[in-house]
Amino acid sequence: MTKLISITEHKSNYPTPITFSFGDTVTLGKLDTEYAGWIRVTTFDGNVGWAPIQYIDFEMGSSVGIATHNYSARELDTIVGEIVILIHELNDWFLVRNEQGLVGWLPAKTLTTV
Structure with missing residues (x-):
């Protein structure tokens, strides 16, 4: 994970x-x-x-x-410092799950590994 x-x-x-x-x-x-x-x-x-x-x-x-x-194509809204779990990576976007259990896409450039 x-x-x-x-x-x-x-x-x-x-x-x-x-x-x-x-x-x-x-x-x-x-x-x-x-x-x-x-x-x-x-x-x-x-x-x-x-x-x-x-x-x-x-x-x-x-x-x-x-x-x-x-x-x-659902995207998630995030704030700086928010933790998400990577599900899938595709074409410079990450499919992730947030702490509330919502799943959506985020641009890879907005995230880094913890």
């Missing part, structure tokens, strides 16, 4: 994060220029957000893809 500590406050800009399930069709948008490996997608319910390219099967140049994983 890897413990991380927040070295920078993080506030999510996405109050309604996208979610999709294995096998769902998503509409593909632009690639993220700040974080490599992320793509803008629109889910079946019309919600728009960022998803890891690794979680979507698509042909280059196609405007649609099929989800290969279940996914939630």
